[in-house]
Amino acid sequence: MNHNRRLSLRAAVRIRDQLLRLSSQRPHVSLPDMRWTECHELIRRIERAESRGWQAAAGRLREQLQTALRIVRGHVDESLSCLDRSSSAVPALRDLCGDVEALADEFASVTFRPETLSVVTEPIVLDGIELGSFEICLCLKSLGQASPYRVIARDPHPAASDSSATHPHIQSEELCEGDGRRVIQSALVQGRLFDFFTLVGRILATYNPSSAYVSLSDWTGTPCVDCGRVVDDEDCYFCEPCGESYCSECTVICCGCSEIFCSQCIQGCDGCGDRFCRGCLDTCADCDEMFCRGCLTENETCAACQAAADEECGDDESDTNQAPKQNEAIPDRGSHAAVQPLCVGEAAVPP
Amino acid sequence: MKILYINNDGAGFADSLEIESGLNVAQFFEQQMPHAKPSDYLIRVNRQPVTADMQLQEGDRVSITPTKIEGAAA
Numbered sequence: 413m414n415h416n417r418r419l420s421l422r423a424a425v426r427i428r429d430q431l432l433r434l435s436s437q438r439p440h441v442s443l444p445d446m447r448w449t450e451c452h453e454l455i456r457r458i459e460r461a462e463s464r465g466w467q468a469a470a471g472r473l474r475e476q477l478q479t480a481l482r483i484v485r486g487h488v489d490e491s492l493s494c495l496d497r498s499s500s501a502v503p504a505l506r507d508l509c510g511d512v513e514a515l516a517d518e519f520a521s522v523t524f525r526p527e528t529l530s531v532v533t534e535p536i537v538l539d540g541i542e543l544g545s546f547e548i549c550l551c552l553k554s555l556g557q558a559s560p561y562r563v564i565a566r567d568p569h570p571a572a573s574d575s576s577a578t579h580p581h582i583q584s585e586e587l588c589e590g591d592g593r594r595v596i597q598s599a600l601v602q603g604r605l606f607d608f609f610t611l612v613g614r615i616l617a618t619y620n621p622s623s624a625y626v627s628l629s630d631w632t633g634t635p636c637v638d639c640g641r642v643v644d645d646e647d648c649y650f651c652e653p654c655g656e657s658y659c660s661e662c663t664v665i666c667c668g669c670s671e672i673f674c675s676q677c678i679q680g681c682d683g684c685g686d687r688f689c690r691g692c693l694d695t696c697a698d699c700d701e702m703f704c705r706g707c708l709t710e711n712e713t714c715a716a717c718q719a720a721a722d723e724e725c726g727d728d729e730s731d732t733n734q735a736p737k738q739n740e741a742i743p744d745r746g747s748h749a750a751v752q753p754l755c756v757g758e759a760a761v762p763p
Numbered sequence: 764m765k766i767l768y769i770n771n772d773g774a775g776f777a778d779s780l781e782i783e784s785g786l787n788v789a790q791f792f793e794q795q796m797p798h799a800k801p802s803d804y805l806i807r808v809n810r811q812p813v814t815a816d817m818q819l820q821e822g823d824r825v826s827i828t829p830t831k832i833e834g835a836a837a
Contacts (some may be wrong), residue, residue: 514810581834590835595775606810607771610828614805620833 416516417509423524424508426552431502431603434556441494444487451480489597490558496601503603511606518610520545527552531609532566536579538619539628543569543579548612555600563587563612571626573635573642579616580624580631589615590623638662638674653677653690668692668704683707683714766819768795769826772804782819789815791825803830 454477461470503511512529515522519531530549535542544567554560562585565578576584589596592615599608621627633642636659643659650657651674664678665671666689678687681704693702698717709718764784769777782791788808792801801815805828808817819825 510810517811581836583836588835590833592832592834595771595773595832598775598777599771602777604769604777607769607775607826607828610805611771611832614828614830614832615834618831618833620835623833623835625836 417513419524420509420512421505423512423529424505426524426526427508427512427529427555427603427605428502428505430552430555435502441491442487443491444484447480447484447487451477451484454480486558489593493556493558493597493601496598508603508605511604514606515609518606519613529605531613533613533616535567536616538580538617541569541628541631546579546582546616548609550605550608559586560600561587561612563616571631571642572633573630573640574626577625580619580621580626580628581615583625587612587615588623588625590620636662651677666692681707764819764821766822767824769824770795771826771828772796772799786819787815788813788817788819788825791819792827796827804828805830 454473458470458473458477461467461473512522512524515531520534521532523530523532528549528551530547533546533548535545537543544565547564547566548561549564550561563579563582564585565582568578571577574583578585579587581588581590589612592611596608596611599605599611619628630642633644634648634657635642636648637656638658639662641659641661647660648657649660649663649672651663651672654674654677656674658674663672663674664687666673666678667686668688669692671689673689678689679693679702680687681693682701683703684707686704688704693704694708694712695701696703696708696714696717697712698721699714701714703714707714709715711718711721713721765779765781767777768780769775782794786794788806789801792799792804792806796804805826806813807824807826807828808819809824810826
C-alpha cells in the first residue's frame with residue numbers, strides 16, 4: 413500500500429470514528445424561543461416607529477431584526493442538522509477513503525493531521541484581484557458543529573480597509589457560505605467530504621458583488637483615516653504633522669503655506685477666520701489666542717490687544733498732563749498697566 | 764442499473780437512482796437537469812472528471828456541482 417493510500421485510510425478511519433460517535437449521540441434539538449420572542453418585540457417596535465414617522469429608528473430596528481432572524485435561522489439549521497445526522501447512515505470506510513484520495517486530484521495539496529483534514533486551493537483571482545491560495549481546514553473534532561472548518565489565506569492579500577477580510581466572503585477565517593450553506597451542511601452531515609471541499613472551493617472561486625464584506629472595487633488603495641473611504645493613491649494625501657493618510661475630501665489647504673493638512677492639524681485664525689496650519693499661526697503676546705501673521709501687529713499682538721494697549725497709552729498721556737497732587741491717591745490702573753515707551757510721563761505703579 | 768446520484772445544486776441531495784443501461788454522461792445530465800447548461804457544472808463520475816460521451820456503469824457515483832456558488836457577507 414503506497415504512502416498516500418495509507419494516509420487516506422488513516423484519515424478515513426479517524427473521520428468514520430467521529431461520524432459514528434456523532435450518530436450514536438441522542439440528537440439535541442432545541443428551539444430558539446428567546447430569540448423568537450426578541451423578533452416579535454422588534455417587529456412591534458418597528459411598527460410603532462413607523463406609525464410615528466421615525467423612519468431612521470425603524471431602519472435601525474429592521475437591521476436588528478435581520479440579525480436576529482439570521483441567528484434564529486442558524487439555530488434552526490443546527491437543530492435540523494442534528495436530526496439529519498441521527499437519521500443519516502455513516503458512509504462506508506471505502507467511500508470515505510475514496511473521498512480523501514480524490515481530493516489530491518482536485519486540489520493543490522491535501523494534508524491530514526491527527527485532528528484536521530486540509531486542502532489547499534490553487535491561487536484565487538477574482539475580477540483581476542489576486543487573493544492567493546486558501547487552505548480549507550476541516551476540524552474533525554468539530555464535525556457536527558455549526559462551523560467545523562476555517563478558510564485560511566496562505567498568501568494573504570487582504571482588503572486595504574480590513575485586514576481580516578482576505579476574500580470578499582471571508583472574515584477572520586470564516587467563510588460566509590451564502591447560497592452554498594445548505595448544500596455544504598448536507599455534505600458534512602452525510603460525510604461526503606469530497607463534495608464538501610469541492611463546494612467550499614467553488615464559493616471561493618465565485619464573487620458575489622451584492623453581498624461582500626469588502627467589495628473588490630474597494631479592495632486596494634489606502635483607507636482615509638478620517639472617513640474610512642478607500643481611495644486610489646492619486647486621491648490620497650499625507651498630513652505631515654500627524655503622519656496619516658487622508659482622502660481629498662478630508663483635507664484642507666493652509667491659507668499660509670498652501671500645504672495640505674487634515675482637519676485636526678489645521679485651525680482657524682481667531683482674527684480673519686481663514687484656516688492655517690500650526691506653523692503659519694502665532695499666539696498673540698497678550699491674549700494667547702492664535703492668529704495668522706497677517707492679523708498680528710509688529711508687536712506680535714492682535715488688533716484687539718493692540719487697540720486696548722493704544723487706548724491705555726492714550727489714557728496715560730492724559731494722566732501725565734494732570735499730575736497727581738501730594739497725598740492724593742494714585743488711581744488703580746489695574747495690574748495690566750505697562751510702561752509705554754512712547755508715552756513720556758508717568759505710569760501708575762501696580763499695587 | 765443503479766447508480767448513486769449526488770446533486771449539489773440548491774439544497775443538495777444524494778440518492779440511489781435506477782437508470783437505463785447504456786446512458787452516457789451527457790444524456791444523464793439532460794434527463795436530470797433539462798434546463799441547465801453542462802458548462803455551468805462540474806460533473807464527476809466516481810470523483811473524476813469525465814467526457815460527455817462516457818457511458819455510465821452499475822454502481823457509479825455521479826455528482827453534479829455548480830461551478831458558481833455565491834457566498835455572502837453575514
